[in-house]
Amino acid sequence: MPLTYTFRLAINEEFGFCSDLGEEEEQMIDCLQALGNSGFNLGSNDGSWLNDNSTMVFPQYGAYTGRESINEYLALYGPPGSKDTALVDSCGVEKTGSVVDYEFTTQGYCDLTFGSITKTRLNPSISVLPETDMMEFVYGIRARFPLPSKTKNLVIDDIFIYYHNKHLIAQSDNVDANKVSNEICTTMQDSCPDVFQVNGFDSIKSCTEKLSLLPRREEVDGFLYDDGNTIGCRTVHMFLAQKNNEDHCPHISLVPIEDKNGLTKCSKSKHLNQSDYFSSQSFDGFDRIANAYGMDPEKPISIVAETEAGACTRDFNQDVLMSFASSNPEFVCAITLSEQKATDEYKGQYWATLVGIIVLFRALSVFFLSRKLLHSA
Numbered sequence: 001m002p003l004t005y006t007f008r009l010a011i012n013e014e015f016g017f018c019s020d021l022g023e024e025e026e027q028m029i030d031c032l033q034a035l036g037n038s039g040f041n042l043g044s045n046d047g048s049w050l051n052d053n054s055t056m057v058f059p060q061y062g063a064y065t066g067r068e069s070i071n072e073y074l075a076l077y078g079p080p081g082s083k084d085t086a087l088v089d090s091c092g093v094e095k096t097g098s099v100v101d102y103e104f105t106t107q108g109y110c111d112l113t114f115g116s117i118t119k120t121r122l123n124p125s126i127s128v129l130p131e132t133d134m135m136e137f138v139y140g141i142r143a144r145f146p147l148p149s150k151t152k153n154l155v156i157d158d159i160f161i162y163y164h165n166k167h168l169i170a171q172s173d174n175v176d177a178n179k180v181s182n183e184i185c186t187t188m189q190d191s192c193p194d195v196f197q198v199n200g201f202d203s204i205k206s207c208t209e210k211l212s213l214l215p216r217r218e219e220v221d222g223f224l225y226d227d228g229n230t231i232g233c234r235t236v237h238m239f240l241a242q243k244n245n246e247d248h249c250p251h252i253s254l255v256p257i258e259d260k261n262g263l264t265k266c267s268k269s270k271h272l273n274q275s276d277y278f279s280s281q282s283f284d285g286f287d288r289i290a291n292a293y294g295m296d297p298e299k300p301i302s303i304v305a306e307t308e309a310g311a312c313t314r315d316f317n318q319d320v321l322m323s324f325a326s327s328n329p330e331f332v333c334a335i336t337l338s339e340q341k342a343t344d345e346y347k348g349q350y351w352a353t354l355v356g357i358i359v360l361f362r363a364l365s366v367f368f369l370s371r372k373l374l375h376s377a
Helices: 003-015 023-038 067-074 165-173 177-191 193-198 204-211 231-241 245-252 280-292 316-327 329-339 344-376
Strands: 055-058 062-065 087-092 098-102 109-122 133-146 158-163 218-220 223-225 301-305
Touching: 023 098, 023 109, 023 133, 023 316, 055 067, 062 067, 067 231, 098 280, 098 316, 109 280, 109 316, 133 165, 133 280, 158 165, 165 223, 165 301, 177 193, 177 204, 177 231, 177 245, 193 245, 231 245
Parallel strands: 055 158
Antiparallel strands: 055 062, 087 109, 098 109, 109 133, 133 158, 133 301, 218 223
16 A cells, blocks of 8 residues: 555544534634633532523523523532532532533624533432432523623623423422421521511411411423422522522512512413423433433433432533534544634644644554564564
8 A cells, every 4th residue: 555545544534524614613612611710500509600690490480581580590509518408419410411502693702512420419408309319400501691802791681591491390299398387487487587487377387287278389391490389499499588588588578568679479380381481302312311321212311329329510511512522523623723723814824733743653553563574464
């Protein structure tokens, strides 16, 4: 085999998947990098990538506007070591993150959806589960934002949260009705005395008896909603009221009370449709993540012993990039360039160096292989 052909074959084998990417693909890589470099993490409660116009929609629980409001709800998902949040010890499971959809709407604007397996446990104060048990499930996020010129300037316009409906029903079923009713009423009495009085309660018992008449959740056509007149809605706002009674005490009242923004929460569900916020491609992608982790998409939540749960990811963005690269090898080169921060000015030098190194190693391989074949002949 001619040596020039051998070198050409070696380069083609190494770079056969490294075709030039289109505008859409390059922008998607830039969007992922912008999120990763900004420190974007819904569980961090940092929220530096939000402003007062940002919105978050969790179809089963409602819509929220502004950095303060969004951060408050995100704080319900406590990170490892947390004790006083609705869900404690929450984190993404390593090597499960994946991009499931990307929409190229206009140059410079990002609209991408990704998911992962998340593990967490219900706060023991409201759970029927042993404290050693954890829940694992698919968690999805769709983020829309303008691509920033600098990472520190990242501002996310919209965030949409995905939980499989059957997961939310299973989670609801693992809440201890007696425990949570007592917690809500105790919070109302201790942190919201005016609300306790407006409702006409004279004891915790009179409160829990009235609260027990409410449904645990609202289901319409098999779909769960926890933003209406339910115990589930008051459970969420009970944890919020413990830290911010001025804003959230009205929300745990059984008698409708407007809050300072003129809203009456835990009264009537908006019945938001999850399909208005996620594409069919995204739903398929979430199912793939469940399958890859060994879950049945029809049973998208597993209760496992803490010792059997997956390890927390150290770098969610890296997990997503590597997962995407493994299933889309034509993106590997772009991801590599982005990871190495190879700007347009130096991409030529970068590739020349990389190709030179690979050609050198291939040449040495061919040389030593040829010597081995000659000696063995």
